[in-house]
Amino acid sequence: MASNLPAPEGIENQEPPSAGAWGEWNPTEDSVRSVRGKHRVAKQRGGLARSSTVLGVGVIAAVGASGIATAQDRPQVAISMPSLPDLPDLMPGGSGAEITGFTGDDVRHAEAGSGQAAGTAAKTGIIPQQADRRADAGEVLRNRILQQADSQQAAAAAQAQAEAERVARETAAQEAKDKLEAAHKAAEEAKVAAEAKAAEEAKAAEEAAAAKAEQERLAKLAGSYSLPTSAYTLTSHYGVAGSMWSSGYHTGLDFAAPTGTPAKAVATGKITSAGWSGAYGYRIVLELEDGTEIWYCHLSSMSVTSGTVSPGETIGRVGATGNVTGPHLHLEVRKGGSTMDPLAWLTSKGLNV
Known part of the structure; x- marks a missing residue:
């Protein structure tokens, strides 16, 4: 069985x-x-x-x-x-x-x-x-697999953390670099702006100093120069074209004033010529220290005909002699044989014409 x-x-x-x-x-x-x-x-x-x-x-x-x-x-x-x-x-x-x-x-x-x-x-x-x-x-085996999985997970987490730290470091370095570049750029711009401002201030200061020096010079000149007459009206300016003038344009500046109004020396100088001069009528020529000649034309009379005179000294009287349409002082400024604008020259001497 x-x-x-x-x-x-x-x-x-x-x-x-x-x-x-x-x-x-x-x-x-x-x-x-x-x-x-x-x-x-x-x-x-x-x-x-x-x-x-x-x-x-x-x-x-x-x-x-x-x-x-x-x-x-x-x-x-x-x-x-x-x-x-x-x-x-x-x-x-x-x-x-x-x-x-x-x-x-x-x-x-x-x-x-x-x-x-x-x-x-x-x-x-x-x-x-x-x-x-x-x-x-x-x-x-299960424990080993779990251990291996935990180890791999820990390694992956560590790698991810390291990568995140690397990215954070690179980001921080880039931000620091950007900030440094921005600071350098801002400093450069501030430097350029400061230099521009300093140059502008220096220029302004220079201009102010020049203006002050000019004012001082004009103030000093004002004591050395004088207007050729008083109680006048400017009627004809330098360079005006017309057939009344032989040159085709006006070569002087006309101070219209009543006959007999004093004509004064504009600066220290000596009288080199005084007398009749055709279309200019009675004329006095005053030569200044720098060689500039001042012509006084159409005078009714002449007070000084030679010698040295001082600024503001009366040398003649306003009249209407020569080729004129009315009493006035025809003033010309010449240097080297050429005429120049009397208004500009008087202004350059600190005179308010």
Whole structure:
């Protein structure tokens, strides 16, 4: 009869012993008595019998259920079977009692129990150990994977932080560079503006100084120069074109005033000529220290005809002699034989004409 016991793990491919190898055991009161030195097999009487080999397999299954290492983990070894006198201690009742009264159903129940025990052993002994070891290996592998993932995540986070710090440093450096360039540009612009302002202020100061010097010069000249007459009206200016003048334009400045109005020396000088001069009527020529000649024309009379005179000194009187349309003083300013604008010359001497 084939056993219902499951094979221990690792020896699944071994064929179970055949019923012919075990034989049948029909226990009776006589057949189960110990025969010294022999292994008796009784004929079947009202049920199945089990030989000591069957009991040995049950013992192996029970021992496997108690946690012995499986054949997968350890090499297979030979198993010595106990003799029949030794078996009672392993059976229910134990302590050397003889086994009697077993029926076929009892044996089947025993075999089923042994199969259950073997299955339980396979589940609670050998297989759980392998499952524990596999679970432990899986847990180790899982822990290693988690460790590796954590390490990779930490490395990625560190790399991201380093990259962020690098970007922040570059951004800060660029901002500092931009600020420095802006500061340099602002300083350069401020320098240019300051230089421009300083140049403008210097120019203004120079102009102010020049104006002041000119005022001082004119003030000084005002004491050295005098207007040629008083109570006058300017009627004809220098350069006016007309057929009345032989040159085709007016060569002097006309001070219209009543006849007899004093004509004065404009500056210190000496009289080089005094008398009648054709179209100019009575004329006096006053030569100044720098060689400039002042002509007084159309005079009604001449007070001084030679010598040196001072500024403001009366040298003649306004009249209407010569080619004229009315009493006036025709004043000409000449230098080097050429005429110039008397108004501009008098103004340059600080006189308010």
